Amino acid sequence: MNGFFVAGTDTDAGKTIVTAALVRQMRMQGIDAVPMKPVQTGGGYTRDGSPISPDFDVYCSASSFLGNGDEIQDMIPLSLSAPCSPHLASRMEGRACDTGLVLAALKRLCVRHDLVIAEGAGGINVPLSETLTSLDLIKEMGLPIILVIRNVLGCINHALNTIQVLRLHKVPILGAVMTETSSPQVCDTFILEDNPRIISLTGDIPILGNLPFIEKAHPGTEPFWEALDVYMSGIADALFKKAAKTAMDRPGQSTHNT
Ligand SMILES: Nc1ncnc2c1ncn2[C@@H]1O[C@H](COP(=O)(O)OP(=O)(O)OP(=O)(O)O)[C@@H](O)[C@H]1O
Numbered sequence: 496m497n498g499f500f501v502a503g504t505d506t507d508a509g510k511t512i513v514t515a516a517l518v519r520q521m522r523m524q525g526i527d528a529v530p531m532k533p534v535q536t537g538g539g540y541t542r543d544g545s546p547i548s549p550d551f552d553v554y555c556s557a558s559s560f561l562g563n564g565d566e567i568q569d570m571i572p573l574s575l576s577a578p579c580s581p582h583l584a585s586r587m588e589g590r591a592c593d594t595g596l597v598l599a600a601l602k603r604l605c606v607r608h609d610l611v612i613a614e615g616a617g618g619i620n621v622p623l624s625e626t627l628t629s630l631d632l633i634k635e636m637g638l639p640i641i642l643v644i645r646n647v648l649g650c651i652n653h654a655l656n657t658i659q660v661l662r663l664h665k666v667p668i669l670g671a672v673m674t675e676t677s678s679p680q681v682c683d684t685f686i687l688e689d690n691p692r693i694i695s696l697t698g699d700i701p702i703l704g705n706l707p708f709i710e711k712a713h714p715g716t717e718p719f720w721e722a723l724d725v726y727m728s729g730i731a732d733a734l735f736k737k738a739a740k741t742a743m744d745r746p747g748q749s750t751h752n753t
């Protein structure tokens with residue numbers, strides 16, 4: 496499978512913004528990248544059966560890509576209405592989180608596109624049912640992780656716990672992206688500057704980039720994405736280097752593979 500799984504330390508970590516900005520950056524560099532939201536909550540379906548996905552709307556605001564009805568069904572294979580944990584939304588709606596459905600959709604997207612960038616729901620231990628977690632789905636999808644860490648007081652523990660669990664389950668991690676989802680307080684600057692350093696050191700993980708809080712433009716508008724482009728191009732370059740190294744380690748693979 497060609498792609499990445501954008502996992503977060505928590506809900507509201509900035510996964511959608513990172514996924515959208517990364518798809519945009521890859522497409523600007525001539526790579527046919529598409530987003531995927533395997534399990535959406537707070538969505539549902541329109542009367543004609545099209546999935547509703549607030550996260551997908553954000554991806555679309557960052558890049559315009561062609562997608563017919565079937566493609567969108569593959570990018571959002573399961574959309575649940577209730578804005579809560581997937582296990583609860585799934586139980587309330589009587590609609591099971593079917594991993595077979597997600598894997599088949601991923602396979603089709605991978606055949607048609609260079610790269611699939613999938614965004615998780617909440618943190619990695621979020622239950623999709625009483626017997627299945629987001630981590631189980633990540634393992635089945637087989638994509639390496641880009642970990643999104645919201646840079647706030649308390650994120651060191653969240654980040655290291657997430658890294659430990661992923662390593663325990665032998666899920667490859669490409670690196671982390673630090674995000675600021677609210678305006679940082681000046682008095683916290685010394686914490687926000689140290690968080691990436693200590694997480695990288697003690698978690699033995701590369702920090703692919705730090706995305707600042709964009710104050711001057713509203714999320715989802717073109718000026719917002721343009722402001723993030725500056726930071727995202729460095730992150731995309733770091734991912735290309737990693738992909739190239741993986742391809743050299745595994746002869747016969749395209750440099751876009753991971
Ligand atoms: N760099 C940024 N500058 C300004 N606002 C940001 C930035 N990154 C994220 N945000 C805002 O923070 C909020 C949370 O971000 P986002 O929706 O990407 O989180 P998430 O991890 O995808 O959440 P969920 O678990 O609900 O999918 C959103 O309102 C988003 O617009």
Ligand SMILES: [Mg+2]
Pocket residue numbers: 510511550614
């Ligand atoms: Mg999201």
